[in-house]
Amino acid sequence: MNKTIFQLAITALRRQKTRAILTMVAISIGIAAVVVMSAAGKGLEKMVISELDVFGPNTIEIEVKVPSVKKTSSENAMGLSTGITITTLKDRDIDSVRQHPNIEYANGSVMGQESVSYGGQIKKVVLMGHGWEQALIDDVKFASGRFFTKEEEESLNSVAVLGNAVKQKMFGDDEAIGKTIYVKGKPFKVVGVMAKRGAAFFFDIDNMVTLPTKTMQKKLLGINYVMYIMAKMKDRTQAKQTAVELTEIIRANHGITDPDKDDFAVNTMEEAKAILKTIIGALTLLLIALVCISLVVGGVGIMNIMYVSVAERKFEIGLRKSVGARRQDILWQFLDEAVILTTGGGVLGIVLGALLAFVIYIVAISYGFKWSYILPFSSILLSLGFSAFIGILFGVYPAKKAASLNPIEALRRE
């Protein structure tokens, strides 16, 4: 870039400060949105991954699935959510999993929704049925009390562990341990209250009540199957091999020969992370693509301003040509102006976007999300490059128009 011509562009822009600043603001909004989107995408990814890390990289999960479909497919999600119930995952499978040499603990889980009441207070909550080993698999922290024991589960004791928010709602600051709550009209003794966990990714654990799986199956749901099995591996480096072996074991249990007919799926956490990363990455990309539309709008704004500028400065262009400016001298002068405008808008947008992403981070943290403030350097570089590119793309036509002006026509001022 020619230094003299660059300075001419700067001087010209300073003469139209308001216009230049407004144009930059228009571009900066688009760029800011790109920065916010990529920062939020990264923040979300971090959060989700850290949520998964709660379960630990040693966990392996076996969940039911509609046969003949992929476990990540929408058919599977649709099927499960529209009432297809897979009833084949049972105690026998949990035992088989538990007997695998690389498995330390395993337990089956069920879910349901019921009204829970205590002293006139009624609250609709999500009920989780977990085996007693859940406390060993998931690192559950307690505000008071404990998790239920193996004995309590096996003898179908009616015991309950409350999520922190449920306890607050029903008991306030009063002691909850030892009190009796009613779930679907049946009495349950509170043995533990979980520490506050904050809003977690999949569910709001604070608003759940946890019961022993067997008690929940027999006394509340009247079923004998589980919805998923959580297991903890001894050696996580064997995760892939373990998953393959568990698949074969359960397939044999269920008498399935054709893998396409599998009514379950074995997931390792590494796999789940990879899937989630892909989903979030794709989502972020989609949002950024949408945001790019606003950059195009900003670019058209630049084009408009540059055409106005060329029309207003015909005389200057004519004069410059009459004293020896070549076509490319004029072309570069106007192109420089457009690129300075968009790049300036880009810098402004990056600052704006960084601030906004920080605000989002503060808000997310205050709501208890494990958000992270990450500004990907690549997205900053990309934003700068993209804004300069917009300047060239939308500046080149007005600049060409300026460069091709006939000096005599341009000098003739009425």
Next chain:
Amino acid sequence: MSLIDVKNLSKEYRNGEVVTPVLRGLNFAIQKGEFAAIMGPSGSGKSTLMHILGFLDTLSSGQYIFDGRDVSTLSEDELAEMRSCSVGFVFQSFNLLPRTTVLDNAILPLMYTKDKRPEWSAKAKAALESVGLGHRLHHMSDQLSGGEKQRVAIARALINKPELIFADEPTGNLDSKSGLQVMKIFQDLNAQGHTVILVTHEKYTAEHAQRILRLKDGALVGDEKVRDRQLADGNGELRK
């Protein structure tokens, strides 16, 4: 060899089917060091002729040879280079950049030459001093009187030391005193060896030149030496 050699030069404007001839088969030559006036009433084609001679416009037919080079063979960049280094223009309406200092106005043509940046100011200063504006360097062009503006324009035209200076009705917007000062500068420049071509519709102004080419309806109708030349002095007084 002539500086300017024009052979059968014609120019016409086309507007759809309508063809308007502006210059019809001109033939003349101007030597280095001459002070020539092109005189004619408005509409006679004198400005168009100046634009063609000054590489701002192209001819329709005929030949224009400048300093031995056939101008119609030059590329657009070469024409820009000619405008930059071989000719300087002084216009009736001054054509200074508004909201720009006198110094920066004079520097303008230097931006498009190979001159090194640090030398620009000194060159522009020297040119402005030679037209008596050494004390106005940092004034804005809008703050000057008409005569001063025209002298800035002359300094700008001179800055690349061109072979040839064109002046298009240079006194048209000036009072008679300022006009004479400007004419004096042109006569002095001519005395220093510059070739000057003056375009005017006034016989009196044209008589400051050594030779008058008369144009009428695009044709050359007269070409004579000025016998009784007007000589202007710096104070705006006439001496004969």
